[in-house]
Amino acid sequence: MRTFTSHDILFLLQAARWTLALSLLAFVGGGLGGAILAVGRISRVRALRSLASLYIQVVQGTPLLIQLFIWYFGISLLGADLSPIVAAAIALTLYSSAFFAEIWRGAIQSIAKGQWESASSLGLTRFETLWYVILPQSLRPALPPTVGFMVQIVKNTSLAALVGFVELARAGQLVNNITFQPLPVFACVAVIYFAICFPLSALSRWLERRTHGHRQLVRGT
Amino acid sequence: MAIVNLSGVRKSYGALTVLRDVSLAVERGAVVALVGRSGSGKSTLLRCINGLEPIDGGEVVVDGRRVEQNEASLRQLRQEIGIVFQSYNLFPHLTVERNVTLALSLVKKMSAQEGRAVAEKVLSQVGLREKMAAxxxxxxxxxxxRVAIARSLAMQPKLMLFDEVTSALDPELKEEVLKVMEGLAREGMTMILVTHEMDFARRVADQVVFMHQGRIHEQGPPSRLFAEPETPEFRQFIASTLN
Structure with missing residues (x-):
């Protein structure tokens, strides 16, 4: 046993890079998957709607931890050996895509029906209407819940510790096992998580103000 | 030849029948006012003409083409038909100019300069040229x-539909919109409007169509129709609008 030193903090920070990397993978993969699923959910093709909806319900209705175990332990039984980071990245991507899809579908459907009607009456296709009229207006209602969920993802990456992936939470455990000083160690871990999540929320507030610049201009007059 | 021809149009929402066997012909250059109580089916009828409401039976023919519920043919059709809604439905995230030019660039494939020129023209027409950047x-x-009207006019439609366009406006704001519409009528635009403005219908319309319980109950030129209503329902309706 030894004391908690700056070396340990450095070790935690290095592990935090994996937390960041895993989060980024989930943001990008989950974002892409979520966009596709959201479009599926509002599709005119009934089969696509049902398929997207089924996927979302299954993923949202089961714990992320179990999904992670299926990818890590379950898949290896089938012969394919996934490394902890690949299993974690896949599980987090599939998990986040379901939540992003529902957040964005809600934002899209919050836009008044009259916007669809006037755009299609001008001859715009469904895709043009979505891209030029509906999505730009959906950004603002989508932003707070999107960022809120991104913060959840960052914290949920800690589950990857349970398949042996050394990210921030697992690193904290390791340091604690050596130093046996849980309070400073885990406080330090928490501070690092906070340092990742807080800028996200701050960015969200800033973007929210920016996407509505012209509204403030009106209030100013 | 009539530019709009409805024959035997039927429409229901579940058990509720909103249009029962409606037939109507609108001549080129005519101004037709659809009047009636709320729930009489007049807005639904208007929305069937540009395919916003699919119909359950009968036929809608606009400019010689049957209105079908498939995206390609609706896109074609809607370039010929402008529609203005009660709630304006402008695109709130775009400037007035962009509201007008969006469909010009996407649908008519106009360049930015061409689009701008059209926007200047139609916005001048409704007296709002100075609001391009607002x-x-x-x-x-x-x-x-008025911007919503200009946005429709920019597409050079052969037919304009107006769905209670002054109903959400304060009395002093109604006039400026009605004046724009009257100007359009004078220039020979074919117009079908759902309206509660009886004075406007009397003055501007060539033909007034009174709808009652999903049917055309009475129709004719306003001078005759308002002077000698034939049915008790229309008489009652006129009386109620005078309040």
Whole structure:
């Protein structure tokens, strides 16, 4: 046993890079998957709607931890050996895509029906209407819940510790096992998580103000 | 030849029948006012003409083409038909100019300069040239509705539909919108309007169509129709609008 030193903090920070990397993978993969699923959910093709909806319900209705175990332990039984980071990245991507899809579908459907009607009456296709009229207006209602969920993802990456992936939470455990000083160690871990999540929320507030610049201009007059 | 021809149009929402066997022909250059109580089916009828409401039976023919519910043919059709809504439905995230030019660039494939020139022309027509750079929410309701009219006119439609376009406006704002519509009528635009403005219908319309319980109950030129209503329902309706 030894004391908690700056070396340990450095070790935690290095592990935090994996937390960041895993989060980024989930943001990008989950974002892409979520966009596709959201479009599926509002599709005119009934089969696509049902398929997207089924996927979302299954993923949202089961714990992320179990999904992670299926990818890590379950898949290896089938012969394919996934490394902890690949299993974690896949599980987090599939998990986040379901939540992003529902957040964005809600934002899209919050836009008044009259916007669809006037755009299609001008001859715009469904895709043009979505891209030029509906999505730009959906950004603002989508932003707070999107960022809120991104913060959840960052914290949920800690589950990857349970398949042996050394990210921030697992690193904290390791340091604690050596130093046996849980309070400073885990406080330090928490501070690092906070340092990742807080800028996200701050960015969200800033973007929210920016996407509505012209509204403030009106209030100013 | 009539530009709009409805024959035997039927429409229901579940058990509720809103249009029962409606037939109507609108001549080129005519101004037709659809009047009637709320729930009489007049807005639904208007929305069937540009395919916003699919019909359950009968036929809608606009400019020689049957209105079908498939995206390609609707896109074609809607370039010929302008529609203005009660709630304006301007795009709030776009400037007035962009509201007008969006469909010009996407649908008519116009360049930015061509689009701008058209926007200047139609916005001048509704008296709002100086508002090109404004956002919809910086305008009054009457101004927003005039932008919505300009946005439709920019597509050079052969037919304009107006769905209770002054119903959401304060009395003093109604006039400016009605004046724009009257100007259009004078220039020979074919117009079908659902309206509660009886004075306007009397003065501007060539033909007034009174709808009652999903049917055309009475129709004819306003001079005759308002002077000698034939049915008790229309008589009662006229009386109720005078209040």
């Amino acid at each position: 956002y919809p929410e910086q305008l009054s309701g009457g101004q927003q509705q």
